[in-house]
Amino acid sequence: MKEISAGGVVYRHREGVTEIQLIQDRYGKMTLPKGKMEPGETIPETALREIREETGIDGRIVAELERIEYQYSHEKRGTIDKEVHYFLVEATGGSLQAQIEEIRGVAWFEPLEAWKRQKQSGYANNDSVLAKALQALRIEVD
Template sequence: MDVKEISAGGVVYRKRGEQLELLIIEDRYMKISLPKGKQEPGETMEETALREVKEETGIDGRIVEPLEVIYYQYYHPQLGPINKEVHYYLVEAISGELVPQIEEINKVTWMSPEEAWRVQMSIGYENNHSVIDKAFTLLSLPKGK
């Protein structure tokens, strides 16, 4: 039996004067990640993405535009292989204070684009590389080496 799980999340950014910053989370596996979570009944993908950003980071945002849908599989001890589909959006932070959801993530930090690119490429999930890449393109940010 194939189990499918649909989630949504975002690449969250804010402007501090001329400086743009990106919201990066470190998950409980010590990996760099993006806020995301499972869709609840009756929610649109956009609503799921914004709710998960708020729950995991404390930040209220607004959807700017869709980035990418990624697909991967992971193994669940009780259910076996899970086919995962994640819809990512570019999200502008509009308010809120950083409050990590400690059940799910270790920490949440605002980073310069250069730093966010560096940590994503070194200790981030590989399937998020293209998501970050698309966000950088849309925000006209220089990409790291």
């Protein structure tokens, strides 16, 4: 069975400083907003809807970043082939508010702090996604 999700690295420019949004998931890990595609949606529509639902922020897609594929086991549906599409998304409005049913929190971070938190307590498969986003924003990290 195949499952498609989409999400993104959300950024904003505030008072001359670029900030990156990270969420803390229900397991305490730092991650990026994403979620499952609904019937009739395009992949970009899924990404923007999930970002809005999980974080309260509206955005516009600036670029495609990466597609990650992996498998996981579901107790009822068996092996799931998961495909996750990530986009670079510029925040255009809304107000920051975590969807507490699904995540513990959401916050804005300066780019190097976001990178540090990703490396310390994020999922390894998000390293390249965030690195590509920062590169697209012309921000260098180690």
